[in-house]
Every structure is written in structure tokens, then in C-alpha cells.
Amino acid sequence: MRILLIIIAAALLLPNFIHKDITAFPDFDGKEEYNPALAYLNSIDKLEYYTDSIVATRQCTTASFDDVLSTVMVVRSRFYHGFSHFSLHENWMAALAGRFIEEGLACKVQPKDIIQHQNAACSQQSIVVMELLRRKNIPYRKVGFPHHYALEAYVEGHWYFFDPDMEPTMTKEQRNLAHWQHNNDMLKQYYDTSRYTSLDYQFGNNQMAIVGSVNEVPAANVKKFHALTQIASRTAWLLPLLLLAYRHRPFFRLKFQRQKPQLSFSP
Numbered sequence: 001m002r003i004l005l006i007i008i009a010a011a012l013l014l015p016n017f018i019h020k021d022i023t024a025f026p027d028f029d030g031k032e033e034y035n036p037a038l039a040y041l042n043s044i045d046k047l048e049y050y051t052d053s054i055v056a057t058r059q060c061t062t063a064s065f066d067d068v069l070s071t072v073m074v075v076r077s078r079f080y081h082g083f084s085h086f087s088l089h090e091n092w093m094a095a096l097a098g099r100f101i102e103e104g105l106a107c108k109v110q111p112k113d114i115i116q117h118q119n120a121a122c123s124q125q126s127i128v129v130m131e132l133l134r135r136k137n138i139p140y141r142k143v144g145f146p147h148h149y150a151l152e153a154y155v156e157g158h159w160y161f162f163d164p165d166m167e168p169t170m171t172k173e174q175r176n177l178a179h180w181q182h183n184n185d186m187l188k189q190y191y192d193t194s195r196y197t198s199l200d201y202q203f204g205n206n207q208m209a210i211v212g213s214v215n216e217v218p219a220a221n222v223k224k225f226h227a228l229t230q231i232a233s234r235t236a237w238l239l240p241l242l243l244l245a246y247r248h249r250p251f252f253r254l255k256f257q258r259q260k261p262q263l264s265f266s267p
Contacts, residue, residue, distance in 0.1 A: 001247070005240040013237035015092035022099050023106050025082040025119055031195055033073075033167060034080035039118055041078055044111050044131055050074060051132060063138050065160060065172055068153045071136075075129050076164040083107045084117035084124060086226070093229035093236075109219035109226070122165035123149040127218050129164055134215065142212035145184055146204040152177065152211070166191060166202075182209040 028034055041047045051074045060066040085106040086094045098106020107124065108114050111131040114124045126142065126149055133140045139154035143161065150163040159177040161170070168190035173179055180186040184203040191199055212218075 002244060005244040009237045009240040009244075012240070015088040015095075016233065018088040018092075020089075021085050021087045022095055023083075023085045023103060025085070027082075028080040028119075032080050033077050034118075035077040036118065038074075038078045042115055044115055044128075047074070047078065047115060047128070048132055048135055063136060063155055065155050067136070068133065068138060068155055068160065068162065071132050072129055072162045072164045075125055075132070076167055078115075079118065079120040079125050079128075079164075081121060081165055082119035083121040084114055084119055086113075091226060091230045091233050093233045094226055097229070104222070105225065107222075109222045120165075121149075122163070123218070125164040126151045129162065130218060139214050141214050141216065142218060143182075144210035144212070145202060146207065148202040154214075161187070166196060182211060184209055 038050075041050055051071045054074055055062075055067050055070045058066065058070055060070055083103065085098055085103075086092075086108060088095050095106050098104070107121070108117075109124070109127060111128050114120050114128055120128065129151060130140050130142075133153055141152050141159075143150045143152055148163075148166070150161065150165070152159045152161055154160075160172070160175040161177070161180065162175070168187065169192070170190045174190060184207045185205065188199045188203055193199070196202070217223075
């Protein structure tokens with residue numbers, strides 16, 4: 001039993017030292033507006049500074065449509081499409097859950113974690129944009145489709161649609177909610193059909209978009225799951241060792257007898 005517990009402890013500790021993503025992701029297809037030179041933007045602070053410099057260069061008004069569009073354009077160039085996951089050394093429990101249960105359980109949802117990768121899926125790129133908008137005090141909300149995820153931003157008195165991942169070609173008027181009115185079919189015409197051949201799958205047919213609450217924290221439940229599994233991944237190896245220590249601890253039985261106090265007198 002002692003040897004078995006030691007082996008289990010070692011097995012629970014070992015993944016914390018393995019730098020490997022066990023969930024596959026696609027390579028860059030060469031068709032997106034991905035710029036690998038932006039890989040040095042590996043923190044949200046750096047990304048925010050860079051986007052602000054672009055906005056300033058273009059002389060965009062703060063919290064305007066052009067401000068948001070410039071921010072989205074930077075994010076769409078910073079990533080290529082593909083889910084970024086936890087590797088074993090970061091959170092091996094979430095990584096294994098994503099590999100053998102559901103891929104989404106291993107997908108990163110914190111902007112500070114997503115920005116460590118060159119690839120990010122539709123929801124992850126939108127989450128990064130949302131974080132930048134939050135820092136600019138620009139209202140946002142998610143826009144969900146059957147198999148896609150984007151966002152809207154509220155500027156200049158209107159809600160405008162933005163999709164950093166699939167990169168639709170749209171004018172300001174076409175992005176305005178008054179134009180597409182959350183009708184998924186209205187959006188399909190703005191996507192490159194040579195790249196996206198399954199728009200009916202991604203957007204559905206005759207369906208309306210699912211709109212989130214304003215400034216809602218995205219993927220709140222997944223964040224809780226990741227926080228718990230990250231702690232467990234770091235500490236699970238201690239459990240068999242504690243059990244080992246418990247099973248082999250010195251065992252003493254102490255008996256207490258109640259005795260009447262006796263008075264002693266010295267001569």
C-alpha cells in the first residue's frame with residue numbers, strides 16, 4: 001500500500017511539469033488577416049497600449065465607432081482561428097477534461113490566458129475584444145449563433161455588430177442593429193463564401209441571434225471550473241501522501257482517570 005500511494009502521488013504530480021497541449025488545434029490556413037509579427041503582444045496591457053496607439057494614429061474619437069472598429073481590426077490580426085487550450089503543466093485536469101469529455105472544458109476564457117497564444121476561436125477573440133471595450137468603458141454584449149460567437153458594441157447611440165474571427169466585410173450602416181435586427185440570415189451575405197462554406201451550419205436558417213446582457217462577464221461558470229481544477233491540479237498529489245502519513249502515524253491511546261485532588265503538606 002505504501003508503494004502504491006507513492007506511485008499515485010508521483011502520477012498526480014508529473015503532469016504539472018509536462019508542457020504539452022493534448023487537444024489538437026488547426027494550423028494557420030493562410031487566408032485570415034493574421035499578422036505573426038504581433039505575437040509580442042502577449043498581455044492585455046500590451047494589446048491595449050498598441051490598440052490605443054493605432055486609434056490615436058487614425059485620429060479616431062474615443063468611444064466612437066471607428067475606435068471600436070480599429071480595436072477589432074487589431075484583434076483579428078493578432079490571432080488566427082483555432083481554440084487555445086490549457087496545456088498539461090498549466091491545468092492538467094482541465095486539459096484532460098477537454099480531451100476526453102468536452103473540448104470546451106480545456107478552452108481558455110480569461111483574456112490574460114488567451115493572449116498567450118497566437119490562435120483563438122470566435123468566442124475567445126470576442127472575449128479579448130470585450131476586455132478592451134470594458135477598459136474603454138464602452139458597453140458591449142455577446143451575440144450568439146448556433147455554432148458561432150460574436151459581439152455588439154454600443155457607440156454613438158447605436159448597437160453595432162463586430163466579428164473579429166470570421167472577418168465579415170461590412171459597412172457601418174450594415175453593422176447597425178437597425179439594419180440586421182438580429183436576423184442571422186441577414187449577416188450571411190457579408191461573409192466570404194470561398195472561406196466559409198457552411199454558413200447555414202454556423203448561423204442556422206430563419207433563426208434569431210441570442211443576445212447577452214450588457215457588459216456580462218463571459219463564461220463565468222467555465223472560469224469557476226478552471227479556477228477549481230487549477231488548484232486541484234497543483235495540490236492533488238498531496239492527498240495520497242497525507243493518506244500515507246495518516247496510515248503510518250504513531251498511535252497512542254491515552255487514558256484519563258479522574259481522581260479526587262489530594263492535598264499534601266510539607267513538614
